[in-house]
Amino acid sequence: MADGETAVAEAGRDFIRDIVHADLDAGRHSSAVTRFPPEPNGYLHIGHAKSICLNFGIAGEFGGRCHLRFDDTNPTREEQEFIDAIERDVRWLGFDWGKHLYYASDYFERLYEWAEHLIRTGHAYVDDQSQEAMRIARGTLTEPGKNSPFRDRPVEENLDLFRRMRAGEFPNGARVLRAKIDMSSGNINLRDPVLYRILHAHHPRTGTKWSIYPSYDYAHGQSDAIEGITHSICTLEFEDHRPLYEWFLEHLPVPSKPRQYEFARLNLTYTVLSKRVLTTLVRDGHVKAWDDPRMPTIAGLRRRGVPPSAIRDFVKRIGVAKANSVVDANVLDFSIREVLNKTAQRRMAVLRPLKVVIENYPEGQSEELEAVNHPDDPAAGTRKVPFGRELFIEQEDFMENPPKKFFRLSPGAEVRLRYAYFITCREAVKNATGEVVELRCTYDPATKGGNAPDGRKVKATIHWVSAAHAKTAEVRLYNPLFARPDPTAGENFTDDINPQSLEVLNSVKIEPALAADPSAEPVQFERLGYFAPDPDSTPAHPVFNRTVGLRDTYAKVAASEAKGR
RNA sequence: UGGGGCGUAGCCAAGUGGUAAGGCAGCGGAUUUUGAUUCCGCCAUCCCCUGGUUCGAAUCCAGGCGCCCCAGCCA
Numbered sequence: 197m198a199d200g201e202t203a204v205a206e207a208g209r210d211f212i213r214d215i216v217h218a219d220l221d222a223g224r225h226s227s228a229v230t231r232f233p234p235e236p237n238g239y240l241h242i243g244h245a246k247s248i249c250l251n252f253g254i255a256g257e258f259g260g261r262c263h264l265r266f267d268d269t270n271p272t273r274e275e276q277e278f279i280d281a282i283e284r285d286v287r288w289l290g291f292d293w294g295k296h297l298y299y300a301s302d303y304f305e306r307l308y309e310w311a312e313h314l315i316r317t318g319h320a321y322v323d324d325q326s327q328e329a330m331r332i333a334r335g336t337l338t339e340p341g342k343n344s345p346f347r348d349r350p351v352e353e354n355l356d357l358f359r360r361m362r363a364g365e366f367p368n369g370a371r372v373l374r375a376k377i378d379m380s381s382g383n384i385n386l387r388d389p390v391l392y393r394i395l396h397a398h399h400p401r402t403g404t405k406w407s408i409y410p411s412y413d414y415a416h417g418q419s420d421a422i423e424g425i426t427h428s429i430c431t432l433e434f435e436d437h438r439p440l441y442e443w444f445l446e447h448l449p450v451p452s453k454p455r456q457y458e459f460a461r462l463n464l465t466y467t468v469l470s471k472r473v474l475t476t477l478v479r480d481g482h483v484k485a486w487d488d489p490r491m492p493t494i495a496g497l498r499r500r501g502v503p504p505s506a507i508r509d510f511v512k513r514i515g516v517a518k519a520n521s522v523v524d525a526n527v528l529d530f531s532i533r534e535v536l537n538k539t540a541q542r543r544m545a546v547l548r549p550l551k552v553v554i555e556n557y558p559e560g561q562s563e564e565l566e567a568v569n570h571p572d573d574p575a576a577g578t579r580k581v582p583f584g585r586e587l588f589i590e591q592e593d594f595m596e597n598p599p600k601k602f603f604r605l606s607p608g609a610e611v612r613l614r615y616a617y618f619i620t621c622r623e624a625v626k627n628a629t630g631e632v633v634e635l636r637c638t639y640d641p642a643t644k645g646g647n648a649p650d651g652r653k654v655k656a657t658i659h660w661v662s663a664a665h666a667k668t669a670e671v672r673l674y675n676p677l678f679a680r681p682d683p684t685a686g687e688n689f690t691d692d693i694n695p696q697s698l699e700v701l702n703s704v705k706i707e708p709a710l711a712a713d714p715s716a717e718p719v720q721f722e723r724l725g726y727f728a729p730d731p732d733s734t735p736a737h738p739v740f741n742r743t744v745g746l747r748d749t750y751a752k753v754a755a756s757e758a759k760g761r
Numbered sequence: 762u763g764g765g766g767c768g769u770a771g772c773c774a775a776g777u778g779g780u781a782a783g784g785c786a787g788c789g790g791a792u793u794u795u796g797a798u799u800c801c802g803c804c805a806u807c808c809c810c811u812g813g814u815u816c817g818a819a820u821c822c823a824g825g826c827g828c829c830c831c832a833g834c835c836a
Binding site: 209210234269270272330331334336337341372374381384385386387390393395411412416434435436438458465471514515518521523524526527529533537538542571572604612613615616646647656658659720723724725747749750751753 | 763764765766767768771772773774775784785786793794795796797798799828829830831832833834835836
């Protein structure tokens with residue numbers, strides 16, 4: 197499969213690529229250098245995939261490089277587990293940062309020196325105000341803020357205090373270093389933003405070396421400048437941080453001048469892409485783990501069986517723009533089917549078994565029939581499928597009193613068993629409660645392989661599995677994690693959780709070839725959908741995840757029929 | 762008159778003065794040993810609104826309206 201390969205140049209046109217193109221044409225840069233800057237405080241999700249494909253994609257298309265840089269400026273919420281998971285997920289998506297793996301913490305010393313530079317040039321000061329006092333003095337959206345009483349401290353005093361902050365002389369929250377910009381700015385980010393705060397915390401990379409940590413605003417742009425990033429791409433909410441981003445670059449002796457551009461983050465129907473919510477879902481056990489197949493995380497999608505190329509295809513389809521939008525989850529499903537239809541081999545499995553006895557098939561006899569592995573790819577070859585007197589078919593492929601447009605089995609009806617024979621239903625056997633528990637059928641020996649010599653047609657072909665040869669498996673069916681297309685990401689998001697997001701089937705009957713195949717490749721269960729083995733699988737107990745179902749136009753027909761009655 | 766951004770079909774999204782790309786969804790039809798796939802066809806007289814400029818405007822100008830983001834020592 198091509199998924200293991202590094203993804204290259206999956207171009208598209210968008211305003212950011214247009215900018216990069218123009219910059220190269222104008223000779224402002226000789227190549228595009230971008231970065232993907234996750235904070236290691238959670239797992240990557242499909243929204244991050246959009247950013248990853250954008251950043252790595254542009255670097256690949258414009259002969260540059262993309263750095264993986266961990267934005268690890270807040271040790272109170274960052275963990276090594278997340279660093280490892282992020283690397284694994286970016287790599288799995290098909291991207292390679294080569295030797296360009298960086299951490300904002302790599303630059304702590306330099307950032308510190310630059311902070312002293314700002315103090316010396318009168319552009320930063322140590323503020324002793326309480327957090328509460330600072331909040332009040334910041335003003336509101338419509339009223340200007342007030343200058344801090346510490347704003348005009350002498351340079352030497354600022355330097356002394358700042359050094360002592362670094363030395364760990366003060367408790368958390370006692371003081372901060374602030375940029376001296378404009379407390380009356382309409383842009384609140386410019387009202388003397390905090391550059392450093394005191395945090396006596398253990399950092400995954402620097403341990404206890406530091407007791408002060410730089411803020412995102414102070415660290416990000418300078419990290420970009422140090423790495424020679426040409427185009428620093430982020431999401432819309434950072435748009436009004438851009439003036440601050442540029443302010444630092446103007447007031448510091450940075451080695452390069454990156455430019456920041458913003459695009460709209462991804463939103464998906466029936467999905468919440470908020471790290472806070474995803475973290476809570478895991479922490480409170482609404483899902484099993486970060487890689488639960490119901491999660492929109494890269495790890496969850498991977499476990500569900502989604503190929504990385506499908507995620508890349510999805511990202512290409514949705515485009516990049518500045519308008520807030522919500523993408524229909526159908527687009528993702530479409531991309532998944534698009535890839536899997538071409539790559540997944542076909543097998544037969546019966547999710548909800550209904551026993552069928554072929555009355556005119558000799559008892560104790562069995563035979564092997566040939567089935568193709570992929571209808572559009574002869575190179576995929578064929579396999580043998582055992583057939584016998586007792587079979588299992590799908591419960592929903594039989595109806596005792598079928599509506600007009602139901603073409604499958606019903607008393608007296610004839611259908612084709614895929615790759616096998618035509619069978620006709622003679623009788624439905626019921627139990628004491630009236631449930632159909634077994635079908636008595638006859639087969640036409642002349643239709644072996646699925647074609648009638650007399651040319652007669654059947655209106656349906658159904659899948660089946662030989663009872664004597666079938667293995668039993670567990671199948672996990674997934675439905676959207678949220679019941680509403682527009683679930684809230686607010687405090688009460690649990691109200692919108694779909695109670696039917698997981699359905700476990702324990703007596704799924706699978707053909708022998710499926711149980712024997714040790715590969716972890718996704719397969720198509722014919723007429724049902726795409727399924728991938730779960731890591732919980734053992735040879736004695738196979739477990740499959742439904743990645744995505746097949747398009748089901750009959751479901752629509754049935755629904756409209758039902759409505760019409 | 763706090764600042765910043767956005768508004769093209771049900772959902773994404775091209776288009777940047779010359780008379781509305783493409784995709785998803787939907788709807789018809791053909792093919793089909795998966796009611797799958799594939800293949801054909803349909804789907805915005807109109808681009809948030811109102812004026813204006815122009816031979817000509819989704820694109821330019823003016824004025825409105827709507828939605829999103831910002832008041833963390835989070836990112």
